Amino acid sequence: MNIGEASQQSSLPPKTIRYYEDIALVKPARAENGYRDYSTEDVHRLRFLQRARSLGFTIVECRLLLSLYEDDHRASADVKAIAEDKITEIDRKIDHLQSLRLTLVALAQNCEGDDKPECPIIDDLAGVRDQ
Amino acid sequence: MNIGEASQQSSLPPKTIRYYEDIALVKPARAENGYRDYSTEDVHRLRFLQRARSLGFTIVECRLLLSLYEDDHRASADVKAIAEDKITEIDRKIDHLQSLRLTLVALAQNCEGDDKPECPIIDDLAGVRDQ
DNA sequence: TTAGAGGTTCCCCCTGCTGGAAGGTCAAGA
DNA sequence: TCTTGACCTTCCAGCAGGGGGAACCTCTAA
Numbered sequence: 001m002n003i004g005e006a007s008q009q010s011s012l013p014p015k016t017i018r019y020y021e022d023i024a025l026v027k028p029a030r031a032e033n034g035y036r037d038y039s040t041e042d043v044h045r046l047r048f049l050q051r052a053r054s055l056g057f058t059i060v061e062c063r064l065l066l067s068l069y070e071d072d073h074r075a076s077a078d079v080k081a082i083a084e085d086k087i088t089e090i091d092r093k094i095d096h097l098q099s100l101r102l103t104l105v106a107l108a109q110n111c112e113g114d115d116k117p118e119c120p121i122i123d124d125l126a127g128v129r130d131q
Numbered sequence: 132m133n134i135g136e137a138s139q140q141s142s143l144p145p146k147t148i149r150y151y152e153d154i155a156l157v158k159p160a161r162a163e164n165g166y167r168d169y170s171t172e173d174v175h176r177l178r179f180l181q182r183a184r185s186l187g188f189t190i191v192e193c194r195l196l197l198s199l200y201e202d203d204h205r206a207s208a209d210v211k212a213i214a215e216d217k218i219t220e221i222d223r224k225i226d227h228l229q230s231l232r233l234t235l236v237a238l239a240q241n242c243e244g245d246d247k248p249e250c251p252i253i254d255d256l257a258g259v260r261d262q
Numbered sequence: 263t264t265a266g267a268g269g270t271t272c273c274c275c276c277t278g279c280t281g282g283a284a285g286g287t288c289a290a291g292a
Numbered sequence: 293t294c295t296t297g298a299c300c301t302t303c304c305a306g307c308a309g310g311g312g313g314a315a316c317c318t319c320t321a322a
Binding site (some may be wrong): 017044047048051052055056065066068069071072073074075077079080081083084086087090091093094095097098100101103104105107109111113114115116118119121122124125126127 | 156167175178179182186187196199200202203204205206207208210211212214215217218221224225228229232233234235236238239242243244245246247248249250252253255256257258
C-alpha cells in the first residue's frame with residue numbers, strides 16, 4: 001500500500017513515516033513507480049512506533065523495543081526494565097514540575113495583579129531578597 | 132567585565148550568554164580588543180534570565196518578562212497573567228505525565244519480568260487487545 | 263619569550279519532527 | 293486526448309535552547 005494508507009492505518013503523518021524510514025526504523029519496499037510500498041508487517045511496526053512514542057518512549061527506546069518486539073527469544077525482564085526506567089524518568093519530571101509549580105503559585109499569590117508596578121514575581125526573578 | 136566573570140556572576144555558561152546576545156536578549160558593549168564588556172545592568176539581565184529560565188519560562192516569555200522588568204510603568208497584572216498561564220501549562224504537563232505513568236505502571240505490573248518472551252507491555256504496544 | 267588561560271567567530275550537532283518548493287504519477291472527467 | 297487534482301517523490305530549511313569543537317586572537321605572568 002502507498003504511504004497515504006499506511007498513514008491512516010498507523011495514525012502517523014506521512015512526513016513522520018518518511019522520517020522513520022530515514023532513521024531506519026522501517027524499511028518499506030518500493031513499487032515500480034518509485035512509490036513506497038508498505039506491507040502489513042510494516043504497518044504493524046508503524047502502529048507499534050505510534051503507540052510507543054505516545055507513551056513517551058524516545059526514538060532510541062523505540063528502536064530497542066522494536067527489536068524486542070521482533071525477537072521471539074526475548075526475555076520479558078528486558079522489556080519490563082525499559083518500562084520501569086521510563087516510569088522513574090517520568091517520576092523525576094513530575095517532581096520537577098511540581099516544584100516549579102509550588103514556586104510559581106507562591107509568587108503569584110503574593111502578587112496583587114493590579115495596574116501598579118510593584119510585583120513580587122519580578123522581584124524574585126530579579127533576585128531581590130527582601131520581599 | 133569579560134564574559135567569564137559575567138558567566139560566574141549569572142550562573143550561565145559563556146555559550147549561553149553568547150546565544151542570548153545572538154537572539155538579542157542582552158546587548159553588551161565591546162572593549163577595544165573586541166571582547167564583550169558586560170555592565171552590572173547586563174549582569175542583572177543575565178541573572179534575571181537565568182532565574183526565569185530555571186522556573187520554566189521559554190525564551191519568548193523571558194523576553195516579555197524582561198521588558199516588564201524594565202518597564203517602570205508596568206501593571207503587575209500583566210506579570211501575574213504570565214505566571215498563571217505558566218502554572219496552567221505546568222498543570223497540563225503534570226496531568227499528561229501522570230496519565231502516562233498510570234498506563235506504564237499498569238503494564239509493568241502485569242509483566243512477569245522473567246526470561247520468557249510473553250510480555251503484556253509488548254502486546255500493548257503491538258495493539259494486541261486480548262491481554 | 264613562551265605558555266596557558268582567556269577571548270573571538272563559525273559551523274555542525276542534538277530531538278523529533280514539520281513546512282515548503284519543485285517535480286513525477288495516476289485516475290477520472292470533459 | 294487533455295487536463296485537473298490528488299497523491300507521490302526528493303531535498304532543504306527550520307523550530308528550542310543551546311553544546312562541542314576548530315581555528316584564531318589577546319592578555320598576563322613567569
